[in-house]
Amino acid sequence: MNMTTPIEKREFKIVGKSVKRDDVLEKVTGEAQYTGDVKLPGMLYGKMKRAAVAHARIKSIDVSKALAYPGVKAVLTHENVPRVLHYGSPHPRSASCTKDQYILDDRVRFWGEGVAAVAAISEEIADEALDLIEVEYEPLPAVFDPDEAVKPGAPILHEVGPGGNLVLDPVRVNRGDVEAGFAEADFVLEGVFSGGRPHPAYMEPNICIADWDGSNKLTVWISTQTSFMVRGILAEVLGLPLTKVRVLVDHMGGGFGAKQDCFQHEFLCALLAKETRRPVKMEFTRHETFVAGRARHPCKVWLKQGFRNDGTIVARDMKLVYDSGAYGSHGPGVTTVGTNAATSLYRCENVRIEGRCVYTNTPITGAFRGYGVVQSYYALDIQMDEAAERLGLDPAEVKLKNAVRQGDIAPSGHAIVGHGLETCIKHGIDAIGWKKLRERDRTPDPKRPHIRKGWGVGCEMHGSSAYPGIKEQGNATVKVNEDGTVTLLTGAAGLGTGAHTALAQIVAEELGVRFEDVGVIHGDTDVVPWDIGAFASHTTYLVGSAAKIAAGKAREAVLERAAMKLQVQVGEIDASEGRVFVIAEPGRFISVAEAIGPSKGIPAANIVGNGTYEPTKSYSFAAHFTEVDVDTETGIVEVKRVIPVHDVGRVIHPIAAQGQIEGGIQQGIGHTLTEDYVIDKKTGRSLNAGLVDYKMPLSMDMPDIETIILEAAPDPGGPWGAKGVGEDPIIAIGPSIANAIHDAIGVRFHHYPITPEDILKALREKDA
Amino acid sequence: MNMTTPIEKREFKIVGKSVKRDDVLEKVTGEAQYTGDVKLPGMLYGKMKRAAVAHARIKSIDVSKALAYPGVKAVLTHENVPRVLHYGSPHPRSASCTKDQYILDDRVRFWGEGVAAVAAISEEIADEALDLIEVEYEPLPAVFDPDEAVKPGAPILHEVGPGGNLVLDPVRVNRGDVEAGFAEADFVLEGVFSGGRPHPAYMEPNICIADWDGSNKLTVWISTQTSFMVRGILAEVLGLPLTKVRVLVDHMGGGFGAKQDCFQHEFLCALLAKETRRPVKMEFTRHETFVAGRARHPCKVWLKQGFRNDGTIVARDMKLVYDSGAYGSHGPGVTTVGTNAATSLYRCENVRIEGRCVYTNTPITGAFRGYGVVQSYYALDIQMDEAAERLGLDPAEVKLKNAVRQGDIAPSGHAIVGHGLETCIKHGIDAIGWKKLRERDRTPDPKRPHIRKGWGVGCEMHGSSAYPGIKEQGNATVKVNEDGTVTLLTGAAGLGTGAHTALAQIVAEELGVRFEDVGVIHGDTDVVPWDIGAFASHTTYLVGSAAKIAAGKAREAVLERAAMKLQVQVGEIDASEGRVFVIAEPGRFISVAEAIGPSKGIPAANIVGNGTYEPTKSYSFAAHFTEVDVDTETGIVEVKRVIPVHDVGRVIHPIAAQGQIEGGIQQGIGHTLTEDYVIDKKTGRSLNAGLVDYKMPLSMDMPDIETIILEAAPDPGGPWGAKGVGEDPIIAIGPSIANAIHDAIGVRFHHYPITPEDILKALREKDA
Numbered sequence A, B: 001m002n003m004t005t006p007i008e009k010r011e012f013k014i015v016g017k018s019v020k021r022d023d024v025l026e027k028v029t030g031e032a033q034y035t036g037d038v039k040l041p042g043m044l045y046g047k048m049k050r051a052a053v054a055h056a057r058i059k060s061i062d063v064s065k066a067l068a069y070p071g072v073k074a075v076l077t078h079e080n081v082p083r084v085l086h087y088g089s090p091h092p093r094s095a096s097c098t099k100d101q102y103i104l105d106d107r108v109r110f111w112g113e114g115v116a117a118v119a120a121i122s123e124e125i126a127d128e129a130l131d132l133i134e135v136e137y138e139p140l141p142a143v144f145d146p147d148e149a150v151k152p153g154a155p156i157l158h159e160v161g162p163g164g165n166l167v168l169d170p171v172r173v174n175r176g177d178v179e180a181g182f183a184e185a186d187f188v189l190e191g192v193f194s195g196g197r198p199h200p201a202y203m204e205p206n207i208c209i210a211d212w213d214g215s216n217k218l219t220v221w222i223s224t225q226t227s228f229m230v231r232g233i234l235a236e237v238l239g240l241p242l243t244k245v246r247v248l249v250d251h252m253g254g255g256f257g258a259k260q261d262c263f264q265h266e267f268l269c270a271l272l273a274k275e276t277r278r279p280v281k282m283e284f285t286r287h288e289t290f291v292a293g294r295a296r297h298p299c300k301v302w303l304k305q306g307f308r309n310d311g312t313i314v315a316r317d318m319k320l321v322y323d324s325g326a327y328g329s330h331g332p333g334v335t336t337v338g339t340n341a342a343t344s345l346y347r348c349e350n351v352r353i354e355g356r357c358v359y360t361n362t363p364i365t366g367a368f369r370g371y372g373v374v375q376s377y378y379a380l381d382i383q384m385d386e387a388a389e390r391l392g393l394d395p396a397e398v399k400l401k402n403a404v405r406q407g408d409i410a411p412s413g414h415a416i417v418g419h420g421l422e423t424c425i426k427h428g429i430d431a432i433g434w435k436k437l438r439e440r441d442r443t444p445d446p447k448r449p450h451i452r453k454g455w456g457v458g459c460e461m462h463g464s465s466a467y468p469g470i471k472e473q474g475n476a477t478v479k480v481n482e483d484g485t486v487t488l489l490t491g492a493a494g495l496g497t498g499a500h501t502a503l504a505q506i507v508a509e510e511l512g513v514r515f516e517d518v519g520v521i522h523g524d525t526d527v528v529p530w531d532i533g534a535f536a537s538h539t540t541y542l543v544g545s546a547a548k549i550a551a552g553k554a555r556e557a558v559l560e561r562a563a564m565k566l567q568v569q570v571g572e573i574d575a576s577e578g579r580v581f582v583i584a585e586p587g588r589f590i591s592v593a594e595a596i597g598p599s600k601g602i603p604a605a606n607i608v609g610n611g612t613y614e615p616t617k618s619y620s621f622a623a624h625f626t627e628v629d630v631d632t633e634t635g636i637v638e639v640k641r642v643i644p645v646h647d648v649g650r651v652i653h654p655i656a657a658q659g660q661i662e663g664g665i666q667q668g669i670g671h672t673l674t675e676d677y678v679i680d681k682k683t684g685r686s687l688n689a690g691l692v693d694y695k696m697p698l699s700m701d702m703p704d705i706e707t708i709i710l711e712a713a714p715d716p717g718g719p720w721g722a723k724g725v726g727e728d729p730i731i732a733i734g735p736s737i738a739n740a741i742h743d744a745i746g747v748r749f750h751h752y753p754i755t756p757e758d759i760l761k762a763l764r765e766k767d768a
Helices: A024-029 A064-068 A123-132 A178-184 A227-238 A264-276 A286-291 A331-341 A373-391 A395-402 A421-432 A434-438 A499-511 A539-566 A592-596 A654-673 A728-745 A756-767 B024-029 B064-068 B123-132 B178-184 B227-238 B264-276 B286-291 B331-341 B373-391 B395-402 B421-432 B434-438 B499-511 B539-566 B592-596 B654-673 B728-745 B756-767
Strands: A044-050 A056-062 A072-077 A099-101 A114-120 A134-139 A171-175 A187-195 A207-212 A218-222 A245-248 A280-283 A299-307 A313-325 A351-359 A451-464 A474-480 A486-490 A518-522 A573-576 A579-582 A585-591 A607-613 A618-631 A637-647 A708-710 B044-050 B056-062 B072-077 B099-101 B114-120 B134-139 B171-175 B187-195 B207-212 B218-222 B245-248 B280-283 B299-307 B313-325 B351-359 B451-464 B474-480 B486-490 B518-522 B573-576 B579-582 B585-591 B607-613 B618-631 B637-647 B708-710
Touching: A044 A123, A044 A264, A044 A286, A056 A114, A064 A072, A064 A123, A072 A123, A072 A264, A114 A123, A114 A264, A171 A331, A178 A299, A178 A313, A187 A373, A207 A264, A218 A227, A218 A264, A227 A245, A227 A264, A264 A280, A299 A373, A313 A331, A313 A373, A331 A351, A331 A373, A331 A451, A373 A395, A373 A451, A373 A728, A395 A421, A395 A451, A421 A434, A421 A451, A421 A618, A421 A637, A421 A708, A434 A451, A451 A539, A451 A728, A474 A499, A474 A539, A486 A499, A486 A539, A499 A518, A499 A539, A539 A573, A539 A579, A539 A585, A539 A592, A539 A607, A579 A592, A585 A592, A607 B607, A618 A728, A637 A654, A637 A728, A654 A708, A654 A728, A728 A756, B044 B123, B044 B264, B044 B286, B056 B114, B064 B072, B064 B123, B072 B123, B072 B264, B114 B123, B114 B264, B171 B331, B178 B299, B178 B313, B187 B373, B207 B264, B218 B227, B218 B264, B227 B245, B227 B264, B264 B280, B299 B373, B313 B331, B313 B373, B331 B351, B331 B373, B331 B451, B373 B395, B373 B451, B373 B728, B395 B421, B395 B451, B421 B434, B421 B451, B421 B618, B421 B637, B421 B708, B434 B451, B451 B539, B451 B728, B474 B499, B474 B539, B486 B499, B486 B539, B499 B518, B499 B539, B539 B573, B539 B579, B539 B585, B539 B592, B539 B607, B579 B592, B585 B592, B618 B728, B637 B654, B637 B728, B654 B708, B654 B728, B728 B756
Parallel strands: A044 A280, A218 A245, A313 A351, A486 A518, A637 A708, B044 B280, B218 B245, B313 B351, B486 B518, B637 B708
Antiparallel strands: A044 A114, A056 A134, A072 A114, A171 A351, A187 A299, A207 A218, A207 A280, A299 A313, A451 A618, A474 A486, A474 A607, A573 A579, A579 A585, A618 A637, B044 B114, B056 B134, B072 B114, B171 B351, B187 B299, B207 B218, B207 B280, B299 B313, B451 B618, B474 B486, B474 B607, B573 B579, B579 B585, B618 B637
């Protein structure tokens, strides 16, 4: 484990406080600049023509009418764009991506795939021109179900890869002796679980603006989580050195993992700008965020586990099939992470798990908060609940008994260091009065006899960092300005989560200045140190550690300088809130500005601290305790109350952490009860690509949430022990709801979303 | 002397070659972005109302009509801007500036000073609104001549400073025993010399755009040589931390020193933007570049020197008076540098020099290429010519005999290290066949009997860096990208001279990559390391050294990494043109990209090298040999041919160095013969503030220039010995022309510009 520092017992000035985010004012007033706010002189608007077939060869494209349309400046098709096979997913250095995409191909693999792009002087003209492009297709047989797709004779989508519509070779994890384990079991549970296709539905649609300057340098304004990856792939595909591609990201309206790909329109935007020598903006409609964005992988999980009568798991046999849609994107990463995750959470010495990822003629699925783990832990946690039911035991106790602990092998293959799951479960049991709830009077309220109340508990763990799939690296540069204020340069994207605030807190705390003295510069690949991107719950953990290292170096330089001026030894002084003071004599101090300023022939100091951090992995843990009301007349499930108990090692900004947790719960409620992006099984057509038909929970739909954040298991790899909290909350909420529904109406569901129709149907079957 | 490296004898791959500048294409096509090309949504246009009186109190300003004018968004006067006394000149850390300006004052000190500012939806409306502002003045007595200004009873311009209209206490340098020196002299020469008010007349007028974002951060796009100084002064005057001021400079259309001030309109632009919450652009008209820009200090020099009959100087007594105009600006720096410079060039052990700088009610003079030295060396070199004439000796030989040399005390007070002046003079004498020219037949060409031909030699030396006046510091950051290309981050401004090209060459050479692999990021104070600004001929010397240090560190990291991969010791390998190879086996190599990329569990390296360099000073030298034709009928002097011989220690980019020299000569010809910004001595009104009446030499007026660049005296402080060349060429050309005129017509002129009227008058007087 690469440690930034041993876990200190210390009093914090800034860390752990909910300081006011620097971007609050501009966000409230609407002045915050998002990519869509960028307006460049002479800017054109780009639009894509999308296929209305799921699988076909393009026989011909006639763009002559579109090109002749007044106001149209350029049209691109597969015939006039570079034909380079590229990674849609942005980490060419890792195994978690697949090189299977062209900018535009002479073949369509899903309904909604782009086949041409237009740049015009207005969005309206560009839209009108799309209709003038005539495409003649030669239809190909299509396949929409992963089980069908892997059968012999199924239509094959790609020449690359292992074949048979597999995105990658099956991921297999074997440990112990599964057969021997089952032989020891007192009983065996087996079930098939399945997850739908929820979509991140971020507020800000995908958008980019491309402009080439007079020295043939490409500048791209874009909403992305991975600006350096975008830079790398654009450079590779367009044949440019990295010095000639600049990627700029300012504020972002969410990403949730899905904005880690290089999208078709982003290449086309750059090429349209090159063709026209004018800036070109391309912004997705809401419809396009569905058809051309990235949803969560639909997944089928077959899970068989052997249990002892005391609730211990003795064998786990599991098969997962993830539906990648028409291209690989993050399929390899998601499959690897989700499959490996299933080895853990609940301890088991004998595991045999296989994960597959399969191409189908459906829209591309990709990275999304929870990254394959939502699917596997949904199965694992529900089956644990079933085991408790079978044994007549308290599911919370059974989960506690089986909870992963210190020294167990983590999904990463390493021994767990910070194990906070037991503490989370125990803490939740106490906080909510779980035992009493279990023993409560279950007679329905006579005034609302159709309402059944239920309580469930769901658990999860999730890694901060993508290790071992990706060798990560966090970088930060800290400059001390002449007036003692500090500039942090970071490549970490700000998805809206307050990441930059947390980083500024870390820098201020470590360097000894006030929070408001730290300015954060980000989102410009030309100037910030290289960054891997904002994903895998790792920004605070990874970049936070790098920022702490960088600030520590700057602090050393400031103290050296101050010691000289105060005429004391470095060991005798300390810095806090912008002052450097003599520890034994706190009234004797100079400001940081004075410390670094010139005096008596010594020029002003140029203080720059660089920090690089290469972590392995830490794990965060959570248990969600959830109350639901199930309406047996309408089938509607209302989540009433959630007590999420999270171990994050060290909380940097409590309100921001709480916000992450609440947001994850909101998304998780949607995924479990209402959200599913539906693809017609006959045509591959999107049936609800829009926020009218795709039902997300709104603020009015939110339950009471009483967040409990624990610093139970600080990780020596994170800043002062901090671990991630980005992905965790979306994982535990799902099974906690499913388990609560069972508690309410005695019916087990093995899928999500659990719709009112499902509830009513199940109740009818149960009654019958 | 702070040495970056001992002077190496080595073969250069990139340094010393005239590589193609990266900005050539965009400049030729007109696509290069200057500040004026920045267009922001909702941008307003600012204009300033300027006083038409030279000295007055403002009794009242009525802006009501202007404010009511449709399209006007804000009007600022001294009544509603912060009243903070500030440095107009941008280096508060040094002695070379004076805190004597307000953004807007209730008093006017020169004709053309700003008294109000308007922001409107168009430049035209803003201009019209200016006329609606009614200002009532209470006139004050004004003074336009420095000699008058220091007399008792003269109108006093400022309360600050030493009083009596002195900008600073007189600068005095005394060495040896001047009286004893004169007592030893065989003869004494005494003369009064004077210089006019040439203006830099840069192509790109002063311009800035200010915008405040939603977090109250001020961004300023500006044409400035000193972006960090602008940031510092704006922050101080507007009461902002440095993290809330961002200064951006892209391409610049010249500066020549004059764009080192914070100008009235720059503060007002920021304040108008704050008031209106919209971006505001303010661009000078050509007229304003004269009245509100910065010209060279008019100067009177009294010079008395004692000589031995062998031509040796035994005593130098000198008084200089620089006219600062209405504010101090760079007056202190110019006076200090110009006065100290006069101690050297031609050696003398007994010197007594006094420099004064005086306020007058005229437009502000400031920094301008040659920075006070043009004035003092004009006198020094011409009087040396006179001494040779008196002795009947060759002036080149007398100058050679007296040329400063190794170990002499430099103007900085330190011993000279690299002394190239003798070599320059000797080289020029040989190259031009000077001896023969001296002995030529002087009979006029019978076909053009009114033309008299003359040859003159002028000498100069000039420091790279502003040491000891300012403790300088150069900084550079070098990042190696994943593809092996390299990004240099530098705060050095690019005035158009190719500074970034030279820096990229230095980085490429030191790091071992190709020139085209280096991208330069500059001009954004948020992201580049702190920089003192581009002035004092120091960019290649100072920032070049820092860049070399930074690149050297990056190189070390690359080699370490490569050694690991090539399985050899670091000492066994070298890097060149993007490859790291085994020295003994050059066929065995890997690319820089491969060297730093990930492999076998080792993540990709994040290679960042930082370089900081704090120099003392180096000196460059030159001798200009100049041929003129004097038309005795029209009085017109035509410069026919110049052989400038420059010692720059080490030339980085020969064509760029040559361009500097040619440009300096062009400017110097203008200053010596045609350029003078004339202020009416009765009213203080500008008489020729525009390029129609202010006559600069154009390309058609240029002589043949045969530049000779020597690497005679490399300086251990510069990269591979390089020294500056920015200011030098403007200094020697002036006296070489004056001396050539004397050679042609036998008349001595002690002033510049030497106009046709002066020539004709002098010929008449000579004949009489």
